[in-house]
Amino acid sequence: MSEEFDVRxxxxxxxLHLTEEEVTQFxxxxxxxxxxxxxxxxxxxxxxxxxAHANSVCNVFRSDEPHPWxxxxxxxxxxxxxxxxxxxxPKVIE
Numbered sequence: 001m002s003e004e005f006d007v008r009x010x011x012x013x014x015x016l017h018l019t020e021e022e023v024t025q026f027x028x029x030x031x032x033x034x035x036x037x038x039x040x041x042x043x044x045x046x047x048x049x050x051x052a053h054a055n056s057v058c059n060v061f062r063s064d065e066p067h068p069w070x071x072x073x074x075x076x077x078x079x080x081x082x083x084x085x086x087x088x089x090p091k092v093i094e
Contacts, residue, residue, distance in 0.1 A: 005030050 007027045011018045018026070072085050081088035 005034060 005027070007018070007023050007030065011023070011026075076082045076085065076087070079087050
């Protein structure tokens with residue numbers, strides 16, 4: 001499989017201008033990486049459950065439970081302007 005990877009073709013797709021030395025260097029490096037992947041394919045993983053993380057991931061958020069809160073009058077108490085139990089704010093869109 002590692003011999004099938006064409007560095008020149010991939011470089012052309014990426015619009016990279018590589019020298020012959022770079023092509024040779026990258027071909028060797030990619031061949032080693034793809035060879036390692038081929039070795040990984042030989043590993044027996046039967047009975048091993050696939051994972052996305054090394055550590056187990058669980059929901060870290062607190063439960064959404066209602067609790068007492070302040071009423072509208074308390075919320076509006078410090079508002080600079082209010083009308084009909086609503087906050088009055090400056091117009092920002094003309």
